[in-house]
Amino acid sequence: MTDRRSPLDATHRALDAKMVPFGGWEMPLSYPEGTLAEHRACRHGAVVFDVSHLGTVRVAGPGALLTLQRALTNDLTRIDPGRAQYTHLLDAHDASVVDDIIVFWVGPETFDVMPNASNTEGVTRALAEEAAALGAEVTATDVTAERAVLAVQGPKARERLAQVVPAAARVRRFAVASVEWEGIDLTVAGTGYTGEDGLEIAVPALDAGGLFDALVAAGIEPAGLGARDTLRLEAGLPLHGHELGPGITPLQANLGWVVAWEKGPFRGRDPLEVERDAGPGRRLRGLATEGRRPPREGQPVLRGGETVGAVTSGNFSPVLGHGIALAFLPPETVEGDELAIDVRGTAVAARVVPLPFVDSRASKGASAL
CATH class of the missing domain: 3.30.1360.120 (Probable tRNA modification gtpase trme; domain 1)
Known part of the structure; x- marks a missing residue:
């Protein structure tokens, strides 16, 4: 194409x-x-x-709010028209993140839903399915x-x-x-x-x-x-296709705050509840390495020579002057743990560090993302 x-x-x-x-x-x-x-x-x-x-998917009509409430994880009633909200669309069967989305509430019955580049068609279809299931009077139109x-x-x-x-x-x-x-x-x-x-x-x-x-x-x-x-x-922000996507739930990505359990049914709620009650089998962590050699996606993360995860995103940090990476690791992994990343056959020392790697807005007197 x-x-x-x-x-x-x-x-x-x-x-x-x-x-x-x-x-x-x-x-x-x-x-x-x-x-x-x-x-x-x-x-x-x-x-x-x-x-x-x-x-940009324009969702409009008397049933727009109800449709989005049933489709997405966050609770739009926490905000009002003239505000934006970060949220997730989940797979109904395994609660993995189909897309992470910003919703602009632009008018009383009008919302601009902002999916990631390749997901617009799927998000539009999912919203139409939810509207049809509810019998809601709403349109979902791709105006990209x-x-x-x-x-x-x-x-x-x-x-x-x-x-x-x-x-x-x-x-x-x-x-x-x-x-x-x-x-x-x-x-x-x-x-x-x-x-x-x-x-x-x-x-x-x-x-x-x-x-x-x-x-x-x-x-x-x-x-x-x-x-x-x-x-x-x-900034420690997830990227769809790396830290979000098939097989990755909000809880694994440390984004449970976008899930409004109190609001009632939403797409993917049942399997996500199962994971919540059992506890996620892995969690997203930040890793810092010494030197300028950047970790890269797919490289194994090692503990005592054994693979315990893989880098999902990695690069050289221009601000910090060394390598940084994100990886899904066993839930018992905590900040300060000493691990290694297999960088093309060389075990490069890596330490688990808090996210974000760079809290730039906080240092300038603004709240962090």
């Missing part, structure tokens, strides 16, 4: 971005300055990511092609965004608002995936290039998916 292209594809190519396939899309991995420079720019200044590959999404992230994100769209810069963390820029309607949410403060902006596809150029002109540097991945790894 031919990879889909962002509305900003021509803009990225004009900036000499390195384009790569990702989740069925062709997206920028990095720009000429490189991933390390883009990573540091996000930690110390402000960057803009094109995340148009994320899906109608907009681009720009993620402006970093400690100076709001300061620099205020030069372009002042109302957008005032949207608080996990709030959602409709604002106007040069007569164009934008949907802005105080969300992101870097561990830094920032906002995500949905802009009509035809207007995306103009907004992107205006942001760059205000000193917000373009950044690609390479930096987005190293940033989220330092």
Whole structure:
């Protein structure tokens, strides 16, 4: 299948971005300055990511709230219109995470459900199934092609965004608002995936290039998916297909807080209750190694020479200056345990450390992700 292209594809190519396939899309991995420079720019200044590959499913109608409550793990009644919430869609049979999702509550009976790139069709289908089972009056429409999404992230994100769209810069963390820029309607949410403060902006596809150029002109540097991945790894955030996906439940991924047990039935609740009562057979842990040699996905994690798990994500941390990794390990594994990672036949010492690896927002006086 031919990879889909962002509305900003021509803009990225004009900036000499390195384009790569990702989740069925062709997206920028990095720009000429490189991933390390883009990573540091996000930690110390402000960057803009094109995340148009994320899906948008518009769920609307009198039965929208009930449908989402029955489909997803978190409890939308904890928030109100004008807020965003992180949640999971589970497999009905084994409670593994079909997708992790941000929901924007944009109007009294209107929600924008934001799946991961390759999961939009499956999420749309699951929501339609739940609506049909409930007999709910609701529509679930994939509107991904109608907009681009720009993620402006970093400690100076709001300061620099205020030069372009002042109302957008005032949207608080996990709030959602409709604002106007040069007569164009934008949907802005105080969300992101870097561990830094920032906002995500949905802009009509035809207007995306103009907004992107205006942001760059205000000193917000373009950044690609390479930096987005190293940033989220330092922040200890899971990536679907690595720390979430088939065979992985929220409890194994230490994300039990997204499960609202008190709200009643939801998709996958029964098998998840079984695991909750028995206790997960493994849990996600952070590992730190010495030296610059990065751990990589799939490398065995060893205790006393025996394999006890495998790296799900690993890389060199530009902030810490050494290797970091995530791995599912036996539940008795605790912080401070000394393990090893088999890096191409060499046992590299690794210590279990708390997550996040880098608590950047907390150090700048903001609450961590």
